[in-house]
Amino acid sequence: MGFTLKPAVKENFINREDLLKEMVTTLTDESIDMGFALIGSRRVGKTSILLEVANRLKDNENIVVVYFSVWNLVESTLKEFSDQLIQTILTAFKNKLPTKYKIKGLLKDKIKEILREAGFSIKILDEIEIELSRKNKVLDANILLEKIFGLTEELSKEARVRTILILEEFPALVDVTNGKKLGEGVIRKIRTVNERLEHTILCVSGSIRKTMEMAVLSPSSAFYRQFIIKMIEPFDKTTTGELLVTNLRQKIEPQAVEVAHSLTSGIPFYLQLLGRQLQGVATEVIEPETVKAVFEDILEEEVTIIFEEEFYRLSDKERAALRVMVEYEVGKLNDISKNLGEGVNVVSKYLEYLITKGLIQKETRGIYQIADPVFEQWLKKRFR
Ligand SMILES: Nc1ncnc2c1ncn2[C@@H]1O[C@H](COP(=O)(O)OP(=O)(O)O)[C@@H](O)[C@H]1O
Ligand SMILES: [Mg+2]
CATH class of the missing domain: 1.10.10.10 (Winged helix-like DNA-binding domain superfamily/Winged helix DNA-binding domain)
Incomplete structure (x- = not known):
């Protein structure tokens, strides 16, 4: 427990209980084949929500969660995306294997070998690798996407599970390059592939309202009405107070919570920054003036x-x-x-x-x- 600048999960995760319950219930309900789209500005808590959902699903034997953020790509090429997503999918499924195989940090080839030994048919993976290893040729994005989603589908069937495939910063996929940018076609392609999946539930997130609009929100978007849409808002005043009171070693005056809320607009990232600095202040009770002064420093330093x-x-x-x-x-x-x-x-x-x-x-x-x-x-x- 304490302030953190990383996504908050487990005991660091504050509130949003209704949303979490709804997500967990929906995603585990076999009769519902819709995933979620989380829309909210940067630093508002989308990753934390998705990781906390994953955390709450981790002991469910019928579910495998694959978590992938498009913003983690370095080169943003289709090749890199494919390689990384496949590695992530395989790693997620490793947990469905007998315990003796659950070694951390295994590379793709090793996991592949283990899956094969455990009786998984991974023909589709071999096909993907052939596709990816074509030299001097632009990759076929459509075939690759079909097969990669096909891989989660195959693995889900074999492991008799439902896979929750989380793609964070989903609209950024249009900027992934394969010679040139994939463009909006990639979103449409995923939509078509996704419609046929029976054991895989896609969940997405996006920080930029405009690009999410083009991908999932507007009636002309590829994924219109294909997701349960959730707008993620900053914390309200009560939740701001909860975050500070839970994590601060000192007491904090209600007025000081008010000030903290208005200065940060309840955006959890800035509250975490503020809390971390407040903790270092040598005082028993935090007053409004302390919050103002510390926030000024943050504007000068960390935030700058x-x-x-x-x-x-x-x-x-x-x-x-x-x-x-x-x-x-x-x-x-x-x-x-x-x-x-x-x-x-x-x-x-x-x-x-x-x-x-x-x-x-x-x-x-x-x-x-x-x-x-x-x-x-x-x-x-x-x-x-
Ligand atoms: N529910 C929460 N409880 C506590 N801290 C949170 C919560 N949600 C987000 N945060 C904090 O806010 C910051 C940004 O969260 P993150 O989930 O990465 O946001 P996003 O993915 O929307 O950019 C992190 O420092 C994280 O610890
Ligand atoms: Mg995030």
Whole structure:
């Protein structure tokens, strides 16, 4: 127990009990063949939820959970994606083998051998490997996807289990390259393959509202109505208090919880950062002023390291657009472009890029807003 900057599971996982119960119940119900799509901004707790669901399912003998995040790819090639996903699938199934085989850190070839010894037919795996080893040739994405999903299906059948296949940051698959970017075709292909799966339930997540919209939310998206959609929101004030009170060694005044909640907007990542720093303060009872001071430090230090990197990766124009949004407190396209001294058409293009990167959101009345309130505070400190 304690504050952590890694995904929170087990005793570190706070609240969201209703959602967890619903997910566990639904995913273990043989009569339901729908998975979940979690949508929520970065650092709000999607990975924690999915890993905690996996944790609660781990003793269920009828279930195998395969957890994979597209953001873990380094080169983002189809080859890397395929290799890593296959390794992850095989590793997940290793747990269904007799105990003597449950050795950690086995590589693919060894697991393959063990599966074969244990009587699993893994013809499909051999086929995938032939496909992957073709030299000097663009891989066939469609065949690969069919076969990789086919692999979980085959293994599930043989092990008599249902597989929960979690693909985090799912829309990022369109940026995976195979010569060129796979594009939206990959989402449609997975949708078609997924429809035929009987023993595999797909669950996905995405941080960027816009790309999730294109993949699962809007009526024209490939996965429209194929998932149970869950919007993941930051913590409410009570849960913020729960996180702090559970983990802090000191007492904390209710007013101080309020301040913590308003400064972090209840986003669990920032609460964890705050809690970790508060813990080091030499005081018996944490007061509102302490929280304010510690949060100021965090904006200067920890958060600066994270945001600076992100901010300077943007183009000059994107940075300028963000700057005027905070400097002049404007959100309307017209005002932003006036302050930038650039045409509306040009500026709306940069704003679109920023939306695609998840940094700003378009509100209904054509007003743009910075997505992460802590990022906004940080920008304000720089540009006001
Ligand atoms: N339910 C929770 N209880 C406690 N801490 C949480 C919870 N959910 C998220 N966090 C914390 O917030 C941070 C971001 O969580 P993460 O699950 O990685 O978010 P996301 O996947 O949405 O980016 C981590 O430091 C994690 O420990
Ligand atoms: Mg995550």
